[in-house]
């Protein structure tokens with residue numbers, strides 16, 4: 626078993642997830658970079674390993690119960706410990722998806738990734754996390770799942786992209802409930818918004834910030850001290866009302 630702290634990041638082959646892998650490995654952690662496509666996980670992990678970081682690939686589709694169980698067993702086998710879980714994987718809703726007309730099959734599929742995916746992976750890995758001296762669970766959420774964000778929050782834009790906002794509000798609620806159950810066990814569970822981050826072309830022109838900045842907001846909650854907060858939603862280390 627490794628002496629280094631071990632982190633697992635879902636949806637780690639691109640965007641914010643990949644930069645979170647880089648940030649945590651740069652702090653000396655062993656990072657399991659997971660992606661639903663094992664080849665893409667291997668490619669992304671190889672790039673970071675090429676920079677001298679201890680980043681290892683893992684195939685993990687958060688919507689596949691058997692695959693999640695198999696991944697949890699594989700992690701218990703090697704590297705044999707888990708200290709940090711970052712539930713980053715997400716699916717996005719079309720901007721023209723309105724509450725009154727949303728295709729509920731599509732909305733259900735999105736919830737399978739954004740809510741149940743994070744929930745499923747946390748359940749599967751919690752036994753191993755509980756064995757860590759300082760376990761952390763980070764649910765990557767969004768201001769879109771809050772009533773307090775006037776620009777992209779619930780109710781903005783005429784209720785557009787409804788299933789995404791609903792999924793992140795539910796993820797915030799799950800974070801509160803999971804943290805309450807685990808209070809006093811040492812497992813700190815927090816939700817984090819990375820802020821509007823330029824993970825696809827054209828986003829910088831919309832005012833989105835560079836990917837490492839969004840990733841730093843997430844990595845903050847993965848590296849909290851033992852007396853750090855639990856059960857909150859944060860952006861850049863500051864509590865966000867939701």
Ligand SMILES: NC(=O)c1ccc[n+]([C@@H]2O[C@H](COP(=O)([O-])OP(=O)(O)OC[C@H]3O[C@@H](n4cnc5c(N)ncnc54)[C@H](OP(=O)(O)O)[C@@H]3O)[C@@H](O)[C@H]2O)c1
Pocket residue numbers: 635636637638639640641642660661662685686687688712713714715716738742765766767768818819820821822823824833
């Ligand atoms: N970018 C922003 O402005 C912003 C703002 C607020 C919150 N966020 C949150 O930040 C997180 C990362 O966003 P991002 O902008 O980096 O998004 P992204 O570039 O679209 O990355 C999403 C990742 O999730 C993965 N994924 C999707 N479905 C999956 C599944 N079933 N199993 C495993 N992985 C799956 C994708 O894998 P594939 O490559 O296989 O599709 C991809 O790696 C998300 O939780 C998002 O909601 C982003």
